[in-house]
Amino acid sequence: MKKIAVLILSLLFAESIISDEIKVHWMYSWMPFTYTIPEGSVGIFYRGAFLKQVYPPGIHGLLLWPITRGMRINVRPQIDIIEDVLCGTKDGLTIKFPRIAVYNQLEKDEVLNIVSNFGEEYDHYLITEPTVQAVTELCTTMTAQEIYIDKFPTINDFLLQQLVEEQVKSNSKLKINKVVVSKPVLPENIRRNYEVIVEEKSKRVAVSETQARKLKEAETEQLERSKKAQTDKMVAEIENEKKLEFEKNQMELEKIRVSARVHKMLEDAEAEAVVLKKKGKAEAYVVQISGEAHANATLLEAIANERLITPLYVQIKQAEAFWKNNNSKIIYFGEKIPESVYPGFISAGDVKNQ
Template sequence: MTTIPFLNQHSSQPNSNGPFAHGTSKINGPSSLELGGAEDHNSKPGGYSITCILFTGLIAVIAVFVLIACLVNSVHRVNEGNVGVYFRSGALLDSLAGPGLHTALPFITTMMEVVVRPETTYLDPLTCTTSDGVTNIFRNVQVICSVDQSKLRYLITNYGNDMKKVLVYDRVAEAVQAFCANSSIDEVYNSKFLEIEGFVKEMVTEKIKVLADEAITVLNLFIPKPDIPPMIAQNYREVKIEWTKKLVAEEKKKIEKIKKETEIQTALLEAEKAKQVSEILTMQEIKRAEGLDKIADIDNERRRKIGQTDSDISTFTALSDAAVNKELLTDQFIKLQLTKALMNNTKMYFSGQDSAVGGLINTVLGGVFSGN
């Protein structure tokens, strides 16, 4: 506020060298000296003129806007996975900023974010020509790569802000063209298609190693099948249809062969099963016969033992009877039994004493009667 009286003091003098005398006289009309007594009406009680107050307010507004612009320009944010790189008057600075809020000198320092984490990029269509002169177009080629943060300044210094394009994307296009130039359309589209990714990745990695000391790492590469001329594509479709028919015929043959082999295997299994069943039944019959034989042997043995026992009993009885009969077999017992037998006969015929019967009777009875 000390400058205001100074400005006011100079503005009241008619000297053209004053800071506001010449300008205010033309813009705001006559000076305070020309107005004479009007100075009291255009001034505030403190002695400050309206011109000074307006000019001071304008300066303050401009200062506020400048301050806001400086703050807006100096404060910036770095997202996660990125690194902030600073340029001052176009020159690359050594300092790098990680994720978060940061400040820099306004208007003379600019910040650029560089993605250092793995990033997927879809390349523009790649056109290449095979060794037999057929043009192919590879679309939607995908590259996943990451940047070594410690070598970021080296990359920007040597290859600029588009270092990925220079070191990776352009080298992928170069490697695809190299593969196509050394291969036929059939190899590119069919027989060697699966080798393209490995070839391109190996070549790009080697180029990065030579050019940038492995500052960028290619993590993955995806190359879809190329677009080929319609006539060649139609021929491939027809070949594929015939190849499919051939596969179907071969599969049918394999299926028929498998069916026949299955039937043979089934018949063999059934025969083996019948054989095993027959063997089992035969073994069962043998076991049953052996069981019956054992039962018969046991029964015969039992019968033999019973017969032997009966025979022993009969023998013992006979021997016992014989011993008893031997004791009973005396002349008197015999004569008594004979007499009993003769007494049961009502008639007896014999021819005298000289006959066999008569002699026997005479002998037996004679002895009996003579005994009496």
Template structure:
């Protein structure tokens, strides 16, 4: 072989190897997962972010995004609605790609949105779609999509759905806007009425609270007065009990004294003591008239005569009585009839 021929051969081989190396090395971005096809068959082993090598011309790959991604469906037929869907493929990537290809979102999301919107609009009027039920369309659409995905593609999650207003003729749109403005005005009026009612309710509750406060204060004051009266009553009962005890003790003492005095007097009722008292009573008179045949005696007062004390002496004086009476008069220093 000549040198030019050898050089051309080496150049060709180097070029082919460079092309094969370039075709075999590929880069996967962060947030993506590489799935491989070999001879049209999907391989079961994906690769994550970074540089990887595959068999050139035999193996191909597709990068599938696994982070949040946003797809927009514009101008849904017959409605003119645009839908924005935020979704994420979290797991089971190979299974979803095997069942629905790498463009799974067209099958599982786009086509499903068309179907759900057409079904929703078929059972509702334009006013309901445009005004009355428009605020629940996106939530209902999200719920319907996720319900089917939980069965068909468990690793695919719908994060949010946003629906734009349907495109309608200008005249109808103006009428709807006027209706919306009137509805807004009515809502404002209703809210104002609710505010007024709430303020009135607040004032009523405030008045009730104030009345309850006054009633509670009055109740506390009443209880305080009742306690004061009960305290005074208990003090009075204690004082009355003490006074009653003192009076009872005093009465018991007087009764005891009287009983003892009566007992003493009863003990004094002897013939000798009665005889002594008789002589003392006779001696207490200023003058006494007596003699052998006088059956009784009487006493003269200083100014007015006194009735004879017939209850005291009702029998004649004995012989030994006269000397005793004279002896008492001598002791008292009183004059007697014997001296006159």
């Protein structure tokens, strides 16, 4: 007896072996009229019916022990493991899922509702049974190849959705976080065949991914070349626009220069025209004066000639001309001397009569 007491005391106070929480729980669990609730759990009490109170972690007294019975309900996130679930596939094979893990959590505000409706083993009714039923129904709609290879990645999400809908239907408020299904176990010969299929599929996927990667690289390279061509085109367009703008500015400047030269030429021409006009007026005036002077001189000369040329003057000039042009120096005499002073004044009839 003494050895048993020593063993109990050493277990209670061995810090390196058992935690304070376990020691306290173990110690008080043997004490009458008390009930211990560990951390991560809540307590509810049953006395013919569930008391309408949820007790937090700690040590609680039980005045009517042993009539009142306590229950510890885990409210931390937990994992329910369902093992060796058998189902028959659409193509007549029996397969087994060795492990299905359901991650769930019971909120402390929903403890009384769930335990009063489904009991302490609520997870059996809300998780295990619905999961087995969902897997069985799923297998009847799919072939072994679909379950084992083609559609296996979708099973987790399918079961998660089924369990969430089950909680809504039963109004349990149990939170389902995640479902993880292990690879099903097939008959050995079937499994080898599917492994070959999976291997071939993996090779095809690898080849397809390699081709897709090369295609993507080619598309990327083509895209880069296209971007570079577009960039070069934009640069060339910008350079052309700059060049055109420069030439346009040069043309505008040249137009301004030409306009200035034309304006200068017009001004010079107008000035020259003014000068020529003035000069023309002066020359015309000089010509007019000269003409008038010449006309006056001619008039005076004519007047002088008119006064100079008298009948006597005319006879003298005739005589001078006669002697100058008459080489024979012949002089005719007769009755008509006044009419034949020199041969040019004598008619042919008059010569014969001589």
